[in-house]
Amino acid sequence: MQAGADDDKVREVPTWRESTRFSATERAALEYAEAMTITGQKVSDDLFARLQTIFDDGQIVELTAAVALENFRSKFNVPLQVEAQGFCLLGDRGFDSRR
Numbered sequence: 001m002q003a004g005a006d007d008d009k010v011r012e013v014p015t016w017r018e019s020t021r022f023s024a025t026e027r028a029a030l031e032y033a034e035a036m037t038i039t040g041q042k043v044s045d046d047l048f049a050r051l052q053t054i055f056d057d058g059q060i061v062e063l064t065a066a067v068a069l070e071n072f073r074s075k076f077n078v079p080l081q082v083e084a085q086g087f088c089l090l091g092d093r094g095f096d097s098r099r
Helices: 007-011 024-037 045-053 057-077
Strands: none
Touching: 024 045, 024 057, 045 057
16 A cells, blocks of 8 residues: 555455455555465465566565565564554554554
8 A cells, every 4th residue: 555545544454355445456465465464375376467467576576575574573573462662653543462
């Protein structure tokens, strides 16, 4: 998503498939992130081929690294109860990393 996405759009990330707020590029990136994140799910050849029509090789590597880093953080920070450091302002969403 573009930097500075509005709060309503951010709130719709969990329901991105049904939402009309996301572009085709954002949908492909979200589908890829989901496939990378869900245990036991794999990135299909079809999905990767679609990514290659939208992103160049460097962008795919960058997207993969960003998703992998967030997955690492969630697996590392949550069990160690590492709290948010205030780099991302979450407003009134009530984020608690221990949930």
